[in-house]
Amino acid sequence: MTIDLVVPEEVELTTLLDELRKLSWASADVLMAYARGEEPPYGFQKSLTVEEGGDGPVSAADMAVNELLISGLKNNLSFKDWDILSEETSKEETFQRDKHKKDWCWILDPLDGTKDFLQGSENYAVHIALIYKQKPKIGIVLIPEKNELWIGIIGTGAWFENRDGIKNHFSFSERLDITKLVLVSSKNHQQSILKNLLSTLCFGETKKIGSVGCKVASILRGEADVYISLSGKTSPKDWDMAAPHALIEAAGGIFTHADGTNLIYKDTNYSQSGCLIASHGKCHQKICQKAMEFFSLEEPEYLV
Template sequence: MTTSPSPATPDKTLSRDLASGALALAIAEIAEDAARLILPYWRSDTAVETKSDDSPVTQADRAAEALILERLAALYPGVQTVAEEAVAESGAPAQAEDWFWLIDPLDGTKGFVRGGEAFTVNIALIHAGRPVAGVVTAPATATTWRTDAPGQGAFRRQFGEQQEGEAHSGAEWRPIKVRDRPAEGMALLSHSVTDEEAARLAARHGCTRWQGTDSSLKFCLIAEGRFDAYPRSGPTSEWDTAAGQAVLEAAGGRVLADDGQPLSYGKPRFLNGPFVAMGG
């Protein structure tokens, strides 16, 4: 008989499933189910509301977050969750616990509303301030990137459509890794920066060319060896970066804060300062 993990010992359950790789596979399935839920709202004139920080939110954000929270609670009860829309409505927790989830159910909502493809679902597990597992799913392209057991690399797959009651379907998971820095590196930048600032940031990190894109997709494109750096000077929330950082680090890359140390989590108000994500 199968029993659910005990809420009294979430650390033991998480440690076991993290070490075996089962946790990353489980949260990949959750992220892909959230992606399937989001897609009917895409390019459908879904209503857009404005949150207190002037960022947009849609029913797709809220529905995806509800699904993720419900599924994580069923698998790992008793583990703290820090999710974007819950924080927007009720405020951030006063402090982070030793283990906690960081969730962005729809990263890149502005692009999603415009009908662009660069929006993602992000789920990351944090332990002692570090992202130890993460999944990023791009619903528009049916692509998922994930970590594995610690030290076992990062993987990508295309996931298929799923009918109600069917098992999860998708292509085989394939390993990814960062590339060695070429002579003329290519940077990815947020669309929120000016061309002048983008060129400056790219050059600062040894890149002669740059391209703008939305969401945590930037981390994943570096992780699979297509780009070389993603410098960020403006503020971000921890749920924007944690899953992408987990994937990139598993693929051999780095995400460093201004002090040269790996970007950490559980900071006051769950906010990041400047950082740079790098490949080889």
């Protein structure tokens, strides 16, 4: 019988989760310091403003959390035979894609929701995902300003806890009628095709939040029911989707392409192109069906 692993056989899950908690809350300390213009902990330098000749608080925060997470995963865990893919390291000139071929891989987004971070909003997050053979197994979404650490383990379940380790219950909404569902949408990515699709689907209400992790957390809390991503000139990347995907699936929700196929990670360009739909799962198939009908009739070239 095949065992569906969520961590390598040599790794003890409880030990791994304890380390992820430490790294997550350390990341929260760093991001919140930069967000408030304070001196960051752990020896990271206070950011310069762009006017002072620096790269600004976002770049400084991204790189600090990136360094913290990668060094923690490399140095504080005995198991070493996994890749680490981060949004930040993928930008480096020395990055070599063909070296990232191991079955186990961490996918990191040190700061998801950059514009919310800059605007002083609470809707930014840290994404940490562990994938195995291109499929998500563990998803961590940290929302520092809400004091929420969301943890999802495929086949086990999902929960969120505060800095004191107190676990909290959550529940999806009971909304089933598509016309009553609450969509959670991006504040800054509203291309015309998406607007037309949403007009066709006729959801009951739309809430706008920046970070994908924060969007999915709002679905788990029952505040929203569905999230739709539609790539345009650019596509979201693995680090945008992997942790939220693992989290909502572990909780019993669904995250797929509009045609119902699964998201695959570490594929071409690390892109997640097309129409992606995450929901509480109770009418996911119906949403996907209506979306595919829209593309077939109104935007057939989008499916090519």
